[in-house]
Amino acid sequence: MYGLVPGGREWIEMAHLLKTFSITPRDFVRAGEISIAIQGILKSVGFGQDVIRRASVCAYESEMNVVMHGGKGTFFLAVEPEMIVMEVADDGPGIQDIDLAMQEGYSTASPEYREIGFGAGMGLPNIKKNADEMEITSEKGKGTRVKILIRAEEESGGAG
Numbered sequence: 001m002y003g004l005v006p007g008g009r010e011w012i013e014m015a016h017l018l019k020t021f022s023i024t025p026r027d028f029v030r031a032g033e034i035s036i037a038i039q040g041i042l043k044s045v046g047f048g049q050d051v052i053r054r055a056s057v058c059a060y061e062s063e064m065n066v067v068m069h070g071g072k073g074t075f076f077l078a079v080e081p082e083m084i085v086m087e088v089a090d091d092g093p094g095i096q097d098i099d100l101a102m103q104e105g106y107s108t109a110s111p112e113y114r115e116i117g118f119g120a121g122m123g124l125p126n127i128k129k130n131a132d133e134m135e136i137t138s139e140k141g142k143g144t145r146v147k148i149l150i151r152a153e154e155e156s157g158g159a160g
């Protein structure tokens with residue numbers, strides 16, 4: 001189960017790697033930085049390509065949702081040899097109907113956001129597709145919390 005990392009010694013130091021990032025709503029200058037940082041972290045501890053790809057999609061979509069739709073946010077990352085856990089919480093307006101928000105194509109993105117390429121309504125469905133487990137909780141007027149778990153299958157050090 002721990003055979004997924006080429007440099008086993010690194011893992012002993014990196015297990016239980018925890019990191020938090022803050023997200024500023026509507027900050028399109030820094031938007032995307034967290035998912036890039038997470039990609040770097042996951043590469044450095046030796047996860048395979050497929051795990052990194054799935055984690056990147058989940059990180060990017062959840063980060064961008066806070067930037068576009070949410071409020072002040074916190075992005076929490078926990079990395080263990082066999083799993084990656086991300087928890088993204090914001091104190092924005094919340095999601096009124098989570099089942100609806102989870103549907104492909106549903107979006108409340110403004111015309112301005114659509115013009116710059118967002119608002120396809122694919123972010124949450126993409127997270128669901130790429131995560132092994134996903135949970136959204138939200139309270140109207142209080143905020144939103146998205147929990148994501150990605151299991152690292154044993155694979156031959158990034159060949160996949």
Ligand SMILES: Nc1ncnc2c1ncn2[C@@H]1O[C@H](COP(=O)(O)OP(=O)(O)OP(=O)(O)O)[C@@H](O)[C@H]1O
Nearest residue numbers: 065069070094101107108118119120121122123124
């Ligand atoms: N953190 C959040 N706070 C408030 N509303 C949210 C949040 N995340 C998602 N939503 C709501 O859920 C809808 C669907 O989100 P989803 O990520 O699937 O699509 P999108 O962000 O609108 O478009 P895309 O992700 O394809 O650019 C959003 O349009 C928004 O109404």
Ligand SMILES: [Mg+2]
Nearest residue numbers: 064065123124
């Ligand atoms: Mg989105």
